[in-house]
Structures are given as structure tokens and as C-alpha cells.
Amino acid sequence: MFYQIYEWSHAAMRPYRALADATKLFYSNPLNPLSLTPFGRSAAAAAELFERTTRRYAKPAFGLETTVVDWKKVPVTEEVVWKKPFCDLIHFQRDLPAGRRPDPKLLIVAPMSGHYATLLRGTVDALMPYAEVYITDWTDARMVPLADGRFDLDDYIDYIIEMLHHLGPDTHVIGVCQPSVPVLAAVALMEARDDPMAPSTMTLMGGPIDTRRNPTAVNKLAEEKGIDWFRDNVIMKVPWPEPGFMRDVYPGFLQLSGFMSMNLDRHITAHKDFFRHLVKNDGDSAVKHREFYDEYLAVMDLTAEFYLQTVDTVFVRHDLPKGKMMHRGTPVDPAAIRNTALLTVEGENDDISGIGQTRAAQDLCVNIPDDYRVHYMQPAVGHYGVFNGSRFRAEIVPRIVDFITSYGKAGRKQTETRIVKASKAKA
Incomplete structure (x- = not known):
């Protein structure tokens, strides 16, 4: 049931992500005079940060041409x-x-x-x-x-x-x-x-x-908890309408949560810096942040x-x-x-x-x-x-x-x- 709630929460956020996308486009449009102001860049940066922290990241491509x-x-x-x-x-x-x-x-x-x-x-x-x-x-x-x-x-x-x-x-x-x-x-x-x-x-x-x-x-952690704890607490069934509906899995979002909790301060700082880079129009640093987290936040179930x-x-x-x-x-x-x-x-x-x-x-x-x-x-x-x-x-x-x-x-x-x-x- 927890997996299903996780899916519902993502679905519930879709209208807000769409609004964030529209806000970013409005305040970053070069035809909009506000896009050249600190206020405009801050609004666009906040909208992008919200959208990126609430989305589900798709499987990336290798892109090695x-x-x-x-x-x-x-x-x-x-x-x-x-x-x-x-x-x-x-x-x-x-x-x-x-x-x-x-x-x-x-x-x-x-x-x-x-x-x-x-x-x-x-x-x-x-x-x-x-x-x-x-x-x-x-x-x-x-x-x-x-x-x-x-x-x-x-x-x-x-x-x-x-x-x-x-x-x-x-x-x-x-x-x-x-x-x-x-x-x-x-x-x-x-x-x-x-x-x-x-x-x-x-x-x-x-x-x-x-x-x-x-x-x-x-x-x-593995030694302290024992295998029964993992079986009882982290195994969930794939929700409908995914192709693997009802398959028992260890969800990728749980693994990601565990990884991020080990260095939570570092990830929080990285997102704060990302916001500042966007406001300062530091494109290179922002691109590096996007590339890393597009990969890091894309997870799969086991x-x-x-x-x-x-x-x-x-x-x-x-x-x-x-x-x-x-x-x-x-x-x-x-x-x-x-x-x-x-x-x-x-x-x-x-x-x-x-x-x-x-x-x-x-x-x-x-x-x-x-x-x-x-x-x-x-x-x-x-x-x-x-x-x-x-x-x-x-x-x-x-x-x-x-x-x-x-x-x-x-x-x-x-x-x-x-x-x-x-x-x-x-x-």
C-alpha cells in the first residue's frame, strides 16, 4: 500500500509541476523584461528547483556517440x-x-x-x-x-x-x-x-x-536488522498499472532514500548552490548539477x-x-x-x-x-x-x-x- 501511496502522491503533484514549468518559461523567456532582473531569475530558479525535486526521473540514455x-x-x-x-x-x-x-x-x-x-x-x-x-x-x-x-x-x-x-x-x-x-x-x-x-x-x-x-x-545496518526485518519492511508489490503489477520488489525510491540519507547535508547544499547558480546565471555549474542528478535520481526496482x-x-x-x-x-x-x-x-x-x-x-x-x-x-x-x-x-x-x-x-x-x-x- 505504501508504494501505491507513493504513486498517488506523484500523480497528485502533476498539476503543480505543470504550473512550475509554466512559471519557469514565463520568467526565463528573453522577451520578458523580468527575465533580466534578480526577481525574474529567482522566480524561474525556484520553479525549476520545485519541478526537479518532485518529478520521477526516467532512465537516462548512455549517449556515447x-x-x-x-x-x-x-x-x-x-x-x-x-x-x-x-x-x-x-x-x-x-x-x-x-x-x-x-x-x-x-x-x-x-x-x-x-x-x-x-x-x-x-x-x-x-x-x-x-x-x-x-x-x-x-x-x-x-x-x-x-x-x-x-x-x-x-x-x-x-x-x-x-x-x-x-x-x-x-x-x-x-x-x-x-x-x-x-x-x-x-x-x-x-x-x-x-x-x-x-x-x-x-x-x-x-x-x-x-x-x-x-x-x-x-x-x-544489514547485520543489526537481519533478513526478516528487510522482508517485513522494504518489500512491496508493484502498483497498477505498471507492467509488473503485483510483483514483489524492493522499490528504487527506498534505495535512493537510503543513499541520500547517508550524505543528506551534501545533497541539501548542492540544491541550494543550484538555486544560487541559476539566479547568478552561472550556466556551466547549473548544467553540471542537472547532469549529475538526472542520473543519480533515476532509480529502478529490484x-x-x-x-x-x-x-x-x-x-x-x-x-x-x-x-x-x-x-x-x-x-x-x-x-x-x-x-x-x-x-x-x-x-x-x-x-x-x-x-x-x-x-x-x-x-x-x-x-x-x-x-x-x-x-x-x-x-x-x-x-x-x-x-x-x-x-x-x-x-x-x-x-x-x-x-x-x-x-x-x-x-x-x-x-x-x-x-x-x-x-x-x-x-
Whole structure:
């Protein structure tokens, strides 16, 4: 019922948002002399701020139309190459010259934690010059009819395995934040059965592999409340007339409320500054605010079974680091990983996945050779900075590119040759 009330409140605000839009147009029209006055700019700014804080934000577009490859700008086309009810696999097809040596295939597994995959727009943009980039575009659960069935953590792992099979051998996979656990589980399951499609490298970034290490406020909340509290308080049914009517979900607006409450002062200040920028006619700052919040405030629902299984497995019981995680009755054993190289990346100021939580994967994957594993901690960045921003582009991307190049099919042969030569020299 709470979800329905939330929908009704949005519907009730539509006439007021329309009035706010009209007010903004009136006071910002260059033909209106008041638009040049502080009063006019203040009225337009207040109207826009009201409209933006009461609207529902639609799924943003990636909007990546070009990239630079070999110092030349080339067109980019989005193409859905694999499709299931709860996910599309998008390929950012670059228009490259015929006969050019192919770049590595890179699967980015985006978080399914309330925001859309477009949150990783900057990640994709930074990696496209060096790789054939694919990304998981998870579907808003409230848009999936009940007839399409359930989707839980086991299904999530199956999706990853199916996508790796679709992309073929010598693929590289990156798990950003929440997907770190299912990505590690998928690779472990594939290696355990000697699957030839197991990825050449696995990069885990800011992920909750072992939340007992340096626990954050998010981790402590899950342990304190327990899974029954989440089941009783945050699971709701999708209201009519959405396609997923009556599906049990964890609503995106609840996840967004939780994220914003962690840094509420910062968000309030940002909106105050936005108002001031509009009044001062500081267009550049206002545009940056719109771009960030158009993305940040666009949220999606998660299926109840996926959300509850993830919370219980990862944050409450810590099944993976304890060696107790199961996938459809089969144990998930990271020690089975022998051939996939591992890179873990953390942020010094990460308040979502604390320092050490991602690095825990290095301790679990005991049978990966030392020469095939790398850990990197990026100074002076928080959670978002692990996969986006200037430091990500300048300091983390080169490490990822070097890693996947070194441990791809061709690079691995060169590495093994160097190791053999070094061993012989020591002998």
C-alpha cells in the first residue's frame, strides 16, 4: 500500500509541476523584461528547483556517440547482442577500419542496486578507446510482467555465465561494486567445471566480497536488522498499472532514500548552490548539477527474491568468505579459480565498500598464481571515484588496460615466456 501511496502522491503533484514549468518559461523567456532582473531569475530558479525535486526521473540514455581510437574520432553505435527478461547486453560497436587488429572483449557487469547501468557511462567512455566494451543493462523489475518469472541471485550468476558464453573465449570481465560477488561466483563455477569460456581476467572494483572487514554503515545496518526485518519492511508489490503489477520488489525510491540519507547535508547544499547558480546565471555549474542528478535520481526496482537473497548471502551471513555460498546446490569455491587473472581495486575513502572488502578476493582465490594477481588502492577517492571521475580515468583505467592486455591470450603467452626465462636464469 505504501508504494501505491507513493504513486498517488506523484500523480497528485502533476498539476503543480505543470504550473512550475509554466512559471519557469514565463520568467526565463528573453522577451520578458523580468527575465533580466534578480526577481525574474529567482522566480524561474525556484520553479525549476520545485519541478526537479518532485518529478520521477526516467532512465537516462548512455549517449556515447563517438570515441577516440588510435588518435582518431570514430562513431559508436549501441547494439543489443543478447537479451533476457531482466537484462539486455549492450555492445558499444565502434566503427573501426577493416583489417585492424581486434581489441580485447570486455564485459562490464553493472550494479543491480537501484541505479541504471548508465551510472557507469563514464566507465564505458573511458574504456572504449582500448576495448570492445559490453555492459549489462538491467531491467527495472516493475516493468517485467509476472509471467516472465522470478529473478534471484542464482539467476544473476546464470546470466553472467550465459553472457560469457555468448561472447566466447578470451573475454575479460569487470564487476563494479555489487556484482563483484556474483562475478566471482560465476568465474569460480566455470573454472570448477573447466569451462573453456571462463574469462581471461576478472577485475573487481569496490565490491562487498567480505563485509566483515572494515564494515561501513550499510554493512552494519544489514547485520543489526537481519533478513526478516528487510522482508517485513522494504518489500512491496508493484502498483497498477505498471507492467509488473503485483510483483514483489524492493522499490528504487527506498534505495535512493537510503543513499541520500547517508550524505543528506551534501545533497541539501548542492540544491541550494543550484538555486544560487541559476539566479547568478552561472550556466556551466547549473548544467553540471542537472547532469549529475538526472542520473543519480533515476532509480529502478529490484525483484524481492534477488534483493533478499543478496542481503542475506552477502551482508548478513557472509557466505562467500566463509566458504558456505551455494549456487543451485553446488558449492561456490573461489579456490577453483586457477587460470583467470585477478585485479582488485579499492578507494581510500569508500564509504560503501570499506577498504579490505574487495581485496578479500585475493585471499579467497588461493590457487591463482602470484604473477596473475594485482591489487590497487586508489588514494583520495570515495566509492563513486573507484569507477568514475578524473582520478579513475588518469590512474585506474591505465592499470585496467595494462592488466587485460598483459593477461589476454596474446599477452599471457608473453608473460609466461618471461617467467620461464626468469626461472631458467635463476637456475
